[in-house]
Amino acid sequence: MAADEIWILGINMTKFGKHPDLDTVDLAAEATMRALSDAQVTMKDIGVLAAGNLMGPGRALGQQLQKQVGQTGIPVYNVANACATGATALRTAIMAVKAGECGMGLAVGVEKLAGAGLLGGGGQAKSDGARYEPNGRYGAVATIDGRIGTDTMPGVFAQIGMEYGHRYGGTSFELFARISEKNHAHSTLNPLAAYNKRMSLEQIMGDVMIAYPNTRPMCSANCDGAAAAVVVSGAKLRTLAPDQQRRAVKVSASVLTTDPWEEACQVLPNVNTLTRNAAQQAYEQAGVGPEDLDLVELHDCFATAELVHYDNLMLCQPGEAVPYFESGATWRDGKTPVNVSGGLQSKGHPIAATGIANIWEVCHHLRGEAGDRQIADAKVGLAHVIGLGSACGVHILERSAA
Amino acid sequence: MGQQVPLVDYLVLGESPHLVARECEACGAGFFDRRNACAACGGTSFAPRPVPAEGELRTFTIVAHAAPGIPVPFVAGVVDCGGTSVRGNVINTSPDPDHVRLGMKVRLVTYVVGTDDDGTEAIGFGFEPLEGTDGN
Structure with missing residues (x-):
């Protein structure tokens, strides 16, 4: 029988940063064991496993993880969906529980990315051949990255922020840097963040330019990390102990979208429409609106990306993202705190872990367990990720009424 | 010389160099490489269209x-x-x-x-x- 409600029973993220002595399986196992412990269950209680990893060695992560923490014969789904991989793993476990195939599922995401350097652009330019021969989908006779636009992630997302500026005005190098200043300031309260250093606006603007207007601290921090979550149906939860029920967090909405065709979407990725569609569906599913959100963790893979998602998630009126940010609304003491974890720019972005780690952050506040960075009396939160290509995951979470 | x-291959050389898109004959959506069906409407006929x-x-x-x-x-x-x-x-x-x-x-x-x-x-x-x- 299909499940009526879905709850997060236990969730965990590892410290983000450099873990030279731990491989992807070790990191995934660490997050998994702690998530199971947080849920007060074991692998024997889990009916489905969804495992996400994007840049790893290509082995079946879920089965590797089972060998590390418990082989119970349950179905495993190994998923990859760009930077939305973690959210996709979670959504896969949720769908299995929601369909009634089992009462409890586990989702895990892990990435080893410390020292990875510049992403996108294929890493190494191919040298042009000795004779020009048309090659590939564009019949190119020589390398086109750098000659016809850029494939680098900082450059692609820079254009996404600049395009918003062209459409609505008000953006500047300094404005984007101020968004990064906020997230670096927020991370000083997060002991699990890869970086905990407050940076001044001058430091951020004066740092190494990667792709204008994104300097290095305005780019997501490549690092190692894992996150895992145990999800449970409402019916199953009601059979568990009062303490498990009290700490459970309700998944009021779980949505995954891709980008519908629009002019230009195959020239420069359109991260706006699919995010807006996901947000719209999520608000409808949850029966809440943006004004009800006590905190938001959104996909600030670059400072230029955070701005457009204020608008896409409908935190502000259409076209009003600049004045909305300038009002202070998204600082931790503002109307709708955004990325109080430090976000991808400072907490870090171990790609496949991100879409579960942002859920952990929201759950942490909803459970009142966020310590120094607790958002007081948080009841409802939203977590958003986007992967180029594109895929967008939005989850809305609510504090347990118990 | x-x-x-x-x-x-979507760059046309000559006296007035220009780009050419593959245009969906049903809805007019343009693409710079091959498609089996139009991503916008599902149409399967395409024709070249010069781009300004x-x-x-x-x-x-x-x-x-x-x-x-x-x-x-x-x-x-x-x-x-x-x-x-x-x-x-x-x-x-x-x-x-x-x-x-x-x-x-x-x-x-x-x-x-x-x-x-x-x-x-x-x-x-x-x-x-x-x-x-x-x-x-």
């Missing part, structure tokens, strides 16, 4: 770090050429925010990318600012 070949060589710079970035072997800095952007969005570099101007502005008018120009062992020249394209435009 040896032969010339375009850097990509002048347009407006809709967005850009100035890439300072790229894959090894790619010369930096360069300006990468998207140009709205009469309703068709085109990916390309802004060239023949200084790659800094004082010389490259959102909304500025640009035109397609070609240049020699390199010469192979047979003496064949590869011709690439970029967009240069139109003179005397108030492109802010």
